[in-house]
Amino acid sequence: MKIVTVLGARPQFVKAAAVSRAIAAHNAAQPDSTTVLQEVIVHTGQHFDENMSDIFFREMEIPPPHYHLAINSVGHGAMTGRMLEKIEEILLEEKPDFVLVYGDTNSTLAGALAAKKLHIKVVHVEAGLRSFNMKMPEEINRILTDRISDILCCPTDTAVQNLIREGFEVPAGGKSSSKGALVLKTGDVMQDAALYYSTISSGMAVVSQQLGLVSGQFVLCTVHRAENTDDPHRLMEIVEALNEISLQMRVVLPLHPRTRKILTQCGARLNFDAIDPVGYFDMIELLKGARIVITDSGGLQKEAYFFGKPCVTLRDETEWVELVQQGDNVLAGARCTVILAAFSAMKDKMVNAKGGLYGHGAASRDIVRALAAAV
Known part of the structure; x- marks a missing residue:
């Protein structure tokens, strides 16, 4: 199964590092090549500065992008439109089974729109988040992306409840009859990354x-x-x-x-x-x-x-x-x-982060399992 991952902003590199590592672990455990997940990474270039982009791929051992679109330093409309055009060309060439997008950036929305218009299934990691401030470009991006996604990976119970209030059904089996979408509470992939990389960060x-x-x-x-x-x-x-x-x-x-x-x-x-x-x-x-x-x-x-x-x-x-x-x-x-x-x-408050509010570091694994099961 082929997955095209679309990313372009610094937080997305962190999230993608965790999921790409989980994909590699899944593939290593497969008995034959027919059950392997092939990931093709598209970097839109939304964050392009050396310290905002390239260093993350090197440090976090993210597979290098197969495509780098270098689209940045323009307004929201021009940026999203150019991304949409270029991503569509890539999808027509790659013919993936899924397009995987993260968060709430212009890269997120462009990747989701390009996929949906070509009838390719969309997976949204960090789905269901809401600030309830429609003046934020990110709020518009995340709402529209959720609306057209086929698998919605929610980091928290609150995110799941937000989708339910918007009309998504989340029965025990997972399949929504009204939206045709699979809503999953997976936990937060950023926690996966934090737990993993904190063990080696001091030396780097x-x-x-x-x-x-x-x-x-x-x-x-x-x-x-x-x-x-x-x-x-x-x-x-x-x-x-x-x-x-x-x-x-x-x-x-x-x-x-x-x-x-x-x-x-x-x-x-x-x-x-x-x-x-x-x-x-x-x-x-x-x-x-x-x-x-x-x-x-x-x-x-x-x-x-x-x-x-x-x-x-x-x-x-x-x-x-x-x-x-x-x-x-x-x-x-x-x-x-x-x-x-x-x-x-x-400034002197003590914070206890051991309650599992965002999962227990297995969100990336659960997302990859959902992808593999959706073939």
Whole structure:
């Protein structure tokens, strides 16, 4: 069976590493070639910077892309349209049984649309997530992708319930009569990756040592979402808060190239460590050593939890509502005073990540088993 995997953004590389490794393990256990899963990887190029893309394929031993489309640095419409055109050409040539997409990016939607219009089955990993904010491009992408997917791999019970509320049926047998889709709670593939790579990250990472960071004595921060970076008022409020926090504790911010450019244009004064983007191993070690995480990244909210770190989220809502309900994550939006209050309340909080909220590290295996059974 042939699977075309479409990816293009940094979080998708992490997720794909876990699933590609599970595919390889499945194939190694097969008695003959007729039951092997062949994966063809398409990299759209949505994230193209060396530290945002290539380093992940090298470090995480992801199979190199069979196709690299190099589509980036254009608007949403042009990007999605160009991806759709190029992915369609590849699918016509490869003739896969399934197209596998991850998350909620333009690459996700383009891959799903191209497949569905060619009557190829779509598998959506990280299905069912909802922020209930239709101003977010990611929310539009994930809703549309779910609607046309054939196998929906949900990371949490909340994600499954979101799909049920939207009309998907999830009987005991799994097959939905109304949507023709298979809805599965698989757990979170990002946890699979975190558990696996955390055992080897210390020998591969260099940034914490280069910066002279002291474990438990710094804040790890990321800011990249358009709702923050494209709104000068929100962005400057965040910078003001981080500058204030840096007077109490060292702040380390791996900075997306686009965000750095915007900050320069705004004339922002940064009184903290704004470093270049880092690879996955360095990010794991930064997470291990941080006292607290401040971020607008969906993936980093979960990774903070995986490594037992409290999180302040620079958004007005989150898809990962379980973390907020448990008190391990707090929504602070982009107001300086609210961010500072949230930091003070959360910086000494103890987080217990052993409850299996996102599964127990077997999501990738379960997704591959579902694919193999669907032939």
